[in-house]
Amino acid sequence: MDKKQLPSHAKVVVIGGGVVGCSILFHLAKFGWKDVVLLERDELTSGSSWHAAGQIHTISSDPNISRLQSYTIDLYKEIEELSGHSVGLHITGGFYLASTPEWYDYLKRERSKARYMGLNQEFISPAEVAERHPLIDPKHYVAALWDDQDGDLDPSGATYAFAKAAKVHGAQYFTHTPVTGTTQRSDGSWDVTTPDGVINAEMIVNCGGLWAREVGHMQGINLPVQPMEHHYLITEEIPEIAARDTRLPAGIDYEANIYFRQERNGMLLGTYEPRGTPWKVAGTPWDFGHELLPHDLDRIAERLEMSFERIPAIGAVGIKDIINGPFTFGPDGNPMIGPVPGMTNYWCAVGVMAGFCQGGGVGLTMAEWMMDGEPSIDVWAMDVARFGDWATPDWGTVKSTENYERRFVMTFPNETLPKGRLQKTTAIYDRLVAKGARMGQSFGLENALWFADGPDDAHEEPTFERNRSHEYVAREVEAVRSNVGGIEIANFAKHEFKGAGARAYLNRILAGFIPKAGRLTLTPMLTPNGKLYGDLTVACLGDDHFMLFGSGAMQEAHRRWFEQDLPDDVFYQNVSDDWHGVAISGPKSRALLARITRDDMGSDAFKFRDLRQTYVGGVPVILNRISFSGELGYEIYCRPHYLMKLAEAIEDAGANLGYRWYGARALMSMRLEKAWGVWTLDYRPDFSAAQSGMDVFINWKKDFVGKAAAAAEKASGPDKRLVTMVIDVDGIDVSNDEAILVDGVAVGYVSSGGYAHHVKKSVAMGYVGAAHAAAGTRVQVEILGQFYDAEIQGAPLYDANGANMRA
Ligand SMILES: Cc1cc2nc3c(=O)[nH]c(=O)nc-3n(C[C@H](O)[C@H](O)[C@H](O)COP(=O)(O)OP(=O)(O)OC[C@H]3O[C@@H](n4cnc5c(N)ncnc54)[C@H](O)[C@@H]3O)c2cc1C
Numbered sequence: 001m002d003k004k005q006l007p008s009h010a011k012v013v014v015i016g017g018g019v020v021g022c023s024i025l026f027h028l029a030k031f032g033w034k035d036v037v038l039l040e041r042d043e044l045t046s047g048s049s050w051h052a053a054g055q056i057h058t059i060s061s062d063p064n065i066s067r068l069q070s071y072t073i074d075l076y077k078e079i080e081e082l083s084g085h086s087v088g089l090h091i092t093g094g095f096y097l098a099s100t101p102e103w104y105d106y107l108k109r110e111r112s113k114a115r116y117m118g119l120n121q122e123f124i125s126p127a128e129v130a131e132r133h134p135l136i137d138p139k140h141y142v143a144a145l146w147d148d149q150d151g152d153l154d155p156s157g158a159t160y161a162f163a164k165a166a167k168v169h170g171a172q173y174f175t176h177t178p179v180t181g182t183t184q185r186s187d188g189s190w191d192v193t194t195p196d197g198v199i200n201a202e203m204i205v206n207c208g209g210l211w212a213r214e215v216g217h218m219q220g221i222n223l224p225v226q227p228m229e230h231h232y233l234i235t236e237e238i239p240e241i242a243a244r245d246t247r248l249p250a251g252i253d254y255e256a257n258i259y260f261r262q263e264r265n266g267m268l269l270g271t272y273e274p275r276g277t278p279w280k281v282a283g284t285p286w287d288f289g290h291e292l293l294p295h296d297l298d299r300i301a302e303r304l305e306m307s308f309e310r311i312p313a314i315g316a317v318g319i320k321d322i323i324n325g326p327f328t329f330g331p332d333g334n335p336m337i338g339p340v341p342g343m344t345n346y347w348c349a350v351g352v353m354a355g356f357c358q359g360g361g362v363g364l365t366m367a368e369w370m371m372d373g374e375p376s377i378d379v380w381a382m383d384v385a386r387f388g389d390w391a392t393p394d395w396g397t398v399k400s401t402e403n404y405e406r407r408f409v410m411t412f413p414n415e416t417l418p419k420g421r422l423q424k425t426t427a428i429y430d431r432l433v434a435k436g437a438r439m440g441q442s443f444g445l446e447n448a449l450w451f452a453d454g455p456d457d458a459h460e461e462p463t464f465e466r467n468r469s470h471e472y473v474a475r476e477v478e479a480v481r482s483n484v485g486g487i488e489i490a491n492f493a494k495h496e497f498k499g500a501g502a503r504a505y506l507n508r509i510l511a512g513f514i515p516k517a518g519r520l521t522l523t524p525m526l527t528p529n530g531k532l533y534g535d536l537t538v539a540c541l542g543d544d545h546f547m548l549f550g551s552g553a554m555q556e557a558h559r560r561w562f563e564q565d566l567p568d569d570v571f572y573q574n575v576s577d578d579w580h581g582v583a584i585s586g587p588k589s590r591a592l593l594a595r596i597t598r599d600d601m602g603s604d605a606f607k608f609r610d611l612r613q614t615y616v617g618g619v620p621v622i623l624n625r626i627s628f629s630g631e632l633g634y635e636i637y638c639r640p641h642y643l644m645k646l647a648e649a650i651e652d653a654g655a656n657l658g659y660r661w662y663g664a665r666a667l668m669s670m671r672l673e674k675a676w677g678v679w680t681l682d683y684r685p686d687f688s689a690a691q692s693g694m695d696v697f698i699n700w701k702k703d704f705v706g707k708a709a710a711a712a713e714k715a716s717g718p719d720k721r722l723v724t725m726v727i728d729v730d731g732i733d734v735s736n737d738e739a740i741l742v743d744g745v746a747v748g749y750v751s752s753g754g755y756a757h758h759v760k761k762s763v764a765m766g767y768v769g770a771a772h773a774a775a776g777t778r779v780q781v782e783i784l785g786q787f788y789d790a791e792i793q794g795a796p797l798y799d800a801n802g803a804n805m806r807a
Pocket residue numbers: 015016017018019020021039040041042043044045046047048049050051052053054055056177178179180207208209210211212215230231232323324325326327328349350351352353354355356357358
């Protein structure tokens with residue numbers, strides 16, 4: 001074959017011509033970057049895209065992903081018209097079938113999300129299911145959630161339509177052009193090597209799909225994704241379908257673990273096997289092409305039997321085709337997209353397991369991010385930075401397999417998933433487990449959620465209602481509010497800045513006050529568009545030396561943010577794993593601390609928001625006088641190898657002060673009483689400083705990133721606000737994402753909440769339109785389909801003026 005004429009330069013080279021790469025190419029070109037090129041090793045669709053089942057729907061665990069799925073489905077008409085290439089779209093509507101009360105509850109939660117997102121979903125009865133889909137036996141179902149937007153398409157047609165529409169907008173794509181190497185130049189651009197020449201690109205995007213890992217390896221990047229084998233089958237013609245003149249709706253039956261739709265005059269039916277089969281764990285061969293894998297119906301026999309019961313017509317005809325094909329999963333089932341932390345101009349969009357539901361939204365988000373520096377909505381649930389180096393290839397395979405198996409398996413709000421555990425532990429892990437800690441995992445690290453009466457008692461019963469930790473958490477809260485409690489803080493992020501330019505740099509990127517030596521401040525960090533990108537505690541350890549404490553989950557995202565334009569005279573490091581520790585808080589925490597340090601801990605000698613590098617419990621520490629519980633409290637950070645010694649000292653000194661270990665659930669309960677938000681839930685880039693109330697920490701007298709946008713919003717007033725509500729409800733609390741309503745109309749959503757044990761109230765935080773944000777406003781909150789009255793609060797429920805904390 002003749003060598004093709006590749007351009008020598010491009011603004012962006014997209015590696016991989018599956019649906020995801022083609023969608024990114026389309027969006028970049030549509031939004032104005034014409035100098036963009038896609039390289040495909042074989043034909044377009046040659047990874048998992050060509051053999052997809054083509055079912056499309058909007059439901060996702062993350063509301064912003066649902067929004068993007070809705071966007072994706074709406075986009076298909078546009079690309080079909082622009083490209084002239086059929087996408088074979090059938091918008092039939094579809095239902096999510098609940099055959100148990102638990103699944104009905106799950107769907108009620110989904111309905112509530114859809115209500116505030118403005119998505120068109122409604123409950124229908126089993127009889128209505130049978131009316132719309134006469135092949136379904138309705139006796140198995142309790143209810144179904146109907147979504148108008150669902151349907152199916154031709155996966156290959158959709159991928160080509162994206163590519164051809166991108167071409168119409170001025171982009172180029174080259175097939176049979178494998179990328180064999182990616183090399184970075186000193187100016188940050190990339191030389192992308194192919195057998196037909198080298199393209200120098202300002203940015204590259206890994207959309208390698210089944211080969212995402214291999215494309216990453218070219219640059220030493222280990223992406224924790226895993227291709228999984230997946231079966232679907234197509235039946236022979238079903239006479240009842242052949243006799244119809246309208247297409248049957250699509251559907252998902254969670255309990256039977258099947259998705260199904262009409263395919264010609266038969267049915268297509270797919271299932272996620274109870275024991276997933278990872279494919280090519282050691283790496284995807286480069287010569288794998290348009291191939292399918294040998295099928296093994298035994299793996300899905302149980303599921304098929306159930307589907308024959310529920311859709312009997314399927315069992316009555318033969319199977320025409322059985323497809324077993326691989327597609328790539330990520331550890332939590334969501335895509336991994338965005339700039340790869342630690343790299344420059346290297347982007348990825350991998351692990352997209354529902355490419356035809358999500359590909360358009362991924363393309364939109366990536367294009368916005370690459371072109372504008374930030375996406376227009378918070379895509380944390382898809383951000384590649386939600387994983388760190390602990391997300392190793394082995395861990396990725398274990399978790400991706402777990403996720404595959406659980407694709408249609410319910411995960412309750414209080415549930416902690418079993419696989420990939422103990423990936424990271426601290427020195428007191430065994431000690432806390434022996435005391436009855438029920439552990440969770442955050443950013444790979446095990447941390448205590450709550451403490452039972454001993455290891456045998458430390459189990460969970462998955463539920464949407466108040467769970468069995470309720471009374472245990474109550475006693476932890478009581479210990480902190482009355483005496484003193486301690487919680488591990490290894491999972492807080494720590495970012496260290498040193499150098500002559502550190503103060504000036506922090507003053508620029510943080511919107512708040514930068515403290516003088518020995519003091520702490522809390523500050524928001526904003527994007528140029530004025531969106532929240534962090535709420536960080538800044539500790540000044542010395543004139544040119546700072547430590548920032550923040551969300552553990554966001555640590556890689558923050559590292560990426562800090563590293564993107566770090567001046568030469570600033571040295572920065574993510575030191576989260578170098579500092580573990582314990583936070584003690586409660587009215588007796590000062591007395592406890594005084595027993596294990598020689599320093600004067602008197603209220604005048606060590607004030608609220610003071611910090612000191614000293615010794616506590618005989619080990620060197622950074623001691624901060626702050627607390628997230630709203631009590632007098634201290635965060636004691638030590639090097640990991642001193643943690644056991646520190647923990648022992650705290651336990652011994654606290655023995656006759658009523659000391660008790662507490663976990664994350666007690667902390668979440670106490671911070672609700674103070675109306676303090678948490679990152680990823682209440683604080684996130686969907687909102688601004690003014691909307692979240694974080695604007696009170698802004699230093700308006702200086703210049704900082706996002707100032708112009710924040711000032712404009714200050715002048716006009718925010719259109720929505722974060723509020724705290726007390727809900728009139730018993731036995732159940734919000735988790736998050738419930739709709740908030742006034743007169744039956746959604747005016748906002750719950751960002752977090754739970755039971756506030758000390759004040760004994762069910763509390764939620766959430767964003768509502770500014771017109772509904774005043775203290776005393778009566779609203780309703782939808783929990784599992786019931787509407788409960790709630791009242792917006794004007795002040796924190798506990799210690800409103802902060803006297804206890806400042807004592
Ligand atoms: C059996 C089955 C059923 C499915 N059903 C559905 C469904 O109903 N709905 C849905 O939304 N999704 C479904 N999917 C998932 C869907 O197919 C994937 O989410 C989607 O194909 C992912 O697209 P992608 O572009 O990320 O990856 P891929 O399709 O794998 O594309 C990656 C591309 O990159 C190319 N490439 C790799 N390395 C290089 C290189 N070095 N140089 C140049 N090119 C390279 C490959 O050749 C390939 O074409 C199904 C998948 C399977 C297997």
